[in-house]
Amino acid sequence: MTRKATIGDVAKRAKVSPTAVSRWLNGGLELPETTGERIRTAVRELDYQPHAQARRLSKGKAEAIGIVVPDISNAFFALLAGEAERVAVASGHDVMIWSSRNRIERELACFDRLRAGYIDGLLLITNHEDDGRLASRIRSMPGRVVIIDEDVVGGDSAPRFFVENETGGYEATKHLLAYGHRRIAHIGGPKGVMSAIERAQGWRRAMTEAGITPDPSWHIRTEYEVEPATRDAEQLFALDPPPTAIFAGSDAVALGVMTTARRKGINIPRDISLVGFDGMPINDLFGPPLTSIAQPIDDLGRLGAERLIAMINGEKFDGTPTRLPVQLVARGSVAAPLKEKVSG
Amino acid sequence: MTRKATIGDVAKRAKVSPTAVSRWLNGGLELPETTGERIRTAVRELDYQPHAQARRLSKGKAEAIGIVVPDISNAFFALLAGEAERVAVASGHDVMIWSSRNRIERELACFDRLRAGYIDGLLLITNHEDDGRLASRIRSMPGRVVIIDEDVVGGDSAPRFFVENETGGYEATKHLLAYGHRRIAHIGGPKGVMSAIERAQGWRRAMTEAGITPDPSWHIRTEYEVEPATRDAEQLFALDPPPTAIFAGSDAVALGVMTTARRKGINIPRDISLVGFDGMPINDLFGPPLTSIAQPIDDLGRLGAERLIAMINGEKFDGTPTRLPVQLVARGSVAAPLKEKVSG
DNA sequence: ACGCTTTACTAAAGCGCTTTACAAAGAACT
DNA sequence: AGTTCTTTGTAAAGCGCTTTAGTAAAGCGT
Numbered sequence: 001m002t003r004k005a006t007i008g009d010v011a012k013r014a015k016v017s018p019t020a021v022s023r024w025l026n027g028g029l030e031l032p033e034t035t036g037e038r039i040r041t042a043v044r045e046l047d048y049q050p051h052a053q054a055r056r057l058s059k060g061k062a063e064a065i066g067i068v069v070p071d072i073s074n075a076f077f078a079l080l081a082g083e084a085e086r087v088a089v090a091s092g093h094d095v096m097i098w099s100s101r102n103r104i105e106r107e108l109a110c111f112d113r114l115r116a117g118y119i120d121g122l123l124l125i126t127n128h129e130d131d132g133r134l135a136s137r138i139r140s141m142p143g144r145v146v147i148i149d150e151d152v153v154g155g156d157s158a159p160r161f162f163v164e165n166e167t168g169g170y171e172a173t174k175h176l177l178a179y180g181h182r183r184i185a186h187i188g189g190p191k192g193v194m195s196a197i198e199r200a201q202g203w204r205r206a207m208t209e210a211g212i213t214p215d216p217s218w219h220i221r222t223e224y225e226v227e228p229a230t231r232d233a234e235q236l237f238a239l240d241p242p243p244t245a246i247f248a249g250s251d252a253v254a255l256g257v258m259t260t261a262r263r264k265g266i267n268i269p270r271d272i273s274l275v276g277f278d279g280m281p282i283n284d285l286f287g288p289p290l291t292s293i294a295q296p297i298d299d300l301g302r303l304g305a306e307r308l309i310a311m312i313n314g315e316k317f318d319g320t321p322t323r324l325p326v327q328l329v330a331r332g333s334v335a336a337p338l339k340e341k342v343s344g
Numbered sequence: 345m346t347r348k349a350t351i352g353d354v355a356k357r358a359k360v361s362p363t364a365v366s367r368w369l370n371g372g373l374e375l376p377e378t379t380g381e382r383i384r385t386a387v388r389e390l391d392y393q394p395h396a397q398a399r400r401l402s403k404g405k406a407e408a409i410g411i412v413v414p415d416i417s418n419a420f421f422a423l424l425a426g427e428a429e430r431v432a433v434a435s436g437h438d439v440m441i442w443s444s445r446n447r448i449e450r451e452l453a454c455f456d457r458l459r460a461g462y463i464d465g466l467l468l469i470t471n472h473e474d475d476g477r478l479a480s481r482i483r484s485m486p487g488r489v490v491i492i493d494e495d496v497v498g499g500d501s502a503p504r505f506f507v508e509n510e511t512g513g514y515e516a517t518k519h520l521l522a523y524g525h526r527r528i529a530h531i532g533g534p535k536g537v538m539s540a541i542e543r544a545q546g547w548r549r550a551m552t553e554a555g556i557t558p559d560p561s562w563h564i565r566t567e568y569e570v571e572p573a574t575r576d577a578e579q580l581f582a583l584d585p586p587p588t589a590i591f592a593g594s595d596a597v598a599l600g601v602m603t604t605a606r607r608k609g610i611n612i613p614r615d616i617s618l619v620g621f622d623g624m625p626i627n628d629l630f631g632p633p634l635t636s637i638a639q640p641i642d643d644l645g646r647l648g649a650e651r652l653i654a655m656i657n658g659e660k661f662d663g664t665p666t667r668l669p670v671q672l673v674a675r676g677s678v679a680a681p682l683k684e685k686v687s688g
Numbered sequence: 689a690c691g692c693t694t695t696a697c698t699a700a701a702g703c704g705c706t707t708t709a710c711a712a713a714g715a716a717c718t
Numbered sequence: 719a720g721t722t723c724t725t726t727g728t729a730a731a732g733c734g735c736t737t738t739a740g741t742a743a744a745g746c747g748t
Contacts, residue, residue, distance in 0.1 A: 004459070004461075006733095006734060006735085007734065007735065007736095008734080008735095016696095016697075016698085017697075017698045017699080018698095018734090018735080018736095019697080019698060019699080019700095019736085019737085020696085020697060020698075022735065022736055022737085023697095023736085023737085026736080028736095028737090029696085029697080030695090030696090031696070031697080032695085032696075035696080035697085047459075049456055049459045049460045050460060050734080050735070051401070051460060051461050051733085051734050051735065052406075052457065052460040052461055052462035053397045053398075053400040053401040053406065053461055053462070053733085053734080053735090054397075054401050054703090054733070054734035054735040054736090055734080055735055055736075056397040056703095056735090057395070057397040057398050057401050057703050057704070057705085057733090057734085057735075057736095058702080058703055058734075058735040058736045058737080059703085059735085059736065059737095060703070060736095062396075062397065071426070072416070072422055072425065072426050072429070072441070073419070073422045073423045073425075073426035074422075075417070075419050075422070078416055078417045078418075078419070078422040079417045081416065081417075082415070082416050082417035082443060085416070085442075085443060086443075094440065094457070094462070095440070095441075095442070096438065096439070096440050096441075097416070097439075097440075097441045098429075098439070099426060099429060099430075112393055113396065113438070115348070115391075115393045116393045116394060116395060116396040117348075117395050117396050117397055117704095118396035118397070118438070255626070255629055258629050259628065259629060262628075262629070262633075282599070282626075284603065284606075285599055285602050285603060285606070285630050285631070286629050286630055286631055287629070287630055287631015287632055287633070288631055289606075289631070350703095350704060350705085351704065351705060351706095352704080352705095360726095360727075360728090361727075361728050361729080362704090362705080362706095362728095363706085363707085363727080363728060363729080363730095364726085364727060364728075366705065366706055366707085367706085367707085367727095370706080372706090372707090373726085373727080374725085374726085375725095375726070375727080376725085376726075379726080379727090394704080394705070395703085395704050395705065397703085397704080397705090398703070398704035398705040398706090398733090399704080399705055399706080400705090400733095401703090401704085401705075401706095401733050401734070401735085402704075402705040402706045402707080402732080402733055403705085403706065403707095403733085404706095404733070461734095
């Protein structure tokens with residue numbers, strides 16, 4: 001196994017000093033064409049590639065950022081991370097994507113990597129309740145963290161980008177009310193998670209305005225994931241009387257509802273109407289296509305990454321959160337409720 | 345901005361040498377409890393975290409691997425990468441995930457990072473035709489690259505894990521034939537891509553065995569993506585007579601077909617039957633649920649990552665490819681063809 | 689012929705860690 | 719009492735690069 005060529009090897013071959021090679025390669029030194037050509041040839045012949053760790057150690061910069069998502073195999077996060085990655089790569093940064101699987105230890109490990117200089121900045125997407133450790137890490141790394149899609153209590157030293165969750169919940173519920181639904185349940189995100197709280201508030205406000213007091217059993221808090229939502233849907237279907245419509249706190253939750261409905265032979269939207277939240281492009285292909293509150297996913301990813309990189313480059317920002325608008329995308333999962341059998 | 349604590353600061357505070365700190369932290373030195381306690385305290389008080397680049401430079405190892413996928417926002421690759429990541433993280437490696445967007449330059453850039461020592465190994469997923477550059481890089485980095493889900497011509501110095509593509513294509517087509525279809529089209533992957541070639545061979549073999557000579561217009565080569573497939577489906581629907589069934593080379597392609605069908609009011613499976621390839625869990629939720637050839641996605645990701653890490657740790661392997669079995673998962677997108685109107 | 693500027697570089701330090709080689713002090717053995 | 723072994727460390731080199739400070743030589747004006 002031949003040793004990899006170092007800058008010294010190149011220098012020797014080009015008959016100059018390593019300094020010259022380094023400075024010339026990095027554009028900090030003008031050299032006459034003959035010398036430049038010698039270096040160029042040496043680099044090519046030795047197939048020289050600067051050693052990444054050495055370069056980064058020396059420069060004191062990692063030229064990389066990290067993106068933490070709850071689960072990269074969730075399409076929503078994959079889309080978000082994909083857009084952020086595109087922006088970061090375009091500005092010359094390497095990107096590490098980590099799945100936290102909602103374990104706070106895994107998230108904290110990413111902060112360790114930030115402190116270790118392994119990355120210059122962190123784009124954080126988290127959707128579980130923080131016990132305070134996350135907030136404290138965020139405060140301890142000013143100018144290095146951007147939070148997107150969610151808020152973290154006490155994380156207000158970092159820029160945050162998220163959407164009009166309350167409005168989204170309100171619009172989703174209004175949409176269902178407009179079709180004549182009254183018993184509208186909500187399967188939302190976990191306790192202590194800002195987006196979940198706000199979306200539920202929107203739902204509650206729309207219900208109240210319509211003169212309906214939601215039964216406590218109509219509000220279920222769950223993970224924003226498919227699997228747990230299938231069980232929550234079962235629980236709702238078992239109610240007597242069951243709800244005629246469900247506002248799901250995420251498209252993944254809506255998928256869980258659809259799975260259970262299909263399994264039980266419950267037809268959407270004939271037997272029950274469904275509205276999701278996220279607005280994934282793929283919603284169009286489900287049976288039926290899923291009506292949903294669309295988040296500007298690309299904008300979230302792009303703005304977050306841009307802000308992070310600007311901060312890494314020394315720009316200062318305060319922690320004012322940016323709220324992006326949401327939009328109802330009506331597809332095929334909502335219909336008028338079945339006429340109730342008039343009892344007795 | 346206070347400077348970050350270095351190993352020297354810890355050493356000073358604990359009244360020992362940096363050597364002692366380093367060796368004690370890394371388990372290479374037994375120390376009496378009193379000294380150990382002093383170091384432990386110093387580390388805690390200074391919130392010390394070893395500098396990643398320095399450590400890696402010094403050790404000559406990156407303790408990280410890279411995963412290259414065509415597009416991380418494609419659910420199939422996200423699943424594959426997610427599983428591989430899980431394995432790599434469990435063995436103490438950092439993971440970088442890159443989207444190549446099928447640009448060979450982006451893939452080559454990942455090889456540069458490998459040569460630069462930024463990562464110790466590369467898990468490569470590529471699904472476009474190689475012009476030879478990929479194969480040459482693979483050869484130049486023996487024991488550092490594992491290829492999964494696909495084959496690369498000339499990449500036979502690296503371990504490869506992929507599936508029984510020919511059998512998959514054959515089974516998919518047999519399934520459609522069994523329902524009585526005769527005009528079965530195939531929208532497959534791009535020219536020069538091994539999996540596409542093999543899946544098409546399976547399709548052709550099943551057709552031939554059934555005594556059918558596929559019309560050239562029934563075979564379309566495309567990207568394994570949704571968007572281009574929508575146009576290919578249009579092309580097939582415009583044929584006279586149109587095919588009564590389509591074998592799609594990937595689930596993404598099948599999604600493209602479904603999109604176009606929905607747009608044109610063509611009902612699946614009544615008007616046309618459809619079989620995909622990949623077996624994504626989400627297929628169950630489409631309208632109709634998509635029949636597909638399931639790949640063992642988790643196994644591909646896991647085996648690939650395990651093999652790569654074993655090689656990084658010095659184990660030797662030859663380039664014998666490993667073929668994993670596929671399985672037809674029948675859902676709801678296949679039915680018997682409509683009775684043909686008898687002309688005249 | 690002398691100083692001054694420009695060109696074309698180089699020497700050496702330093703980034704923060706690990707590792708190899710070695711040493712002082714005390715314990716145990718002869 | 720002298721020797722050896724064990725314990726408890728340390729000094730210094732080195733990983734491969736960048737950067738700061740500086741210099742030798744050539745060109746130029748007078």
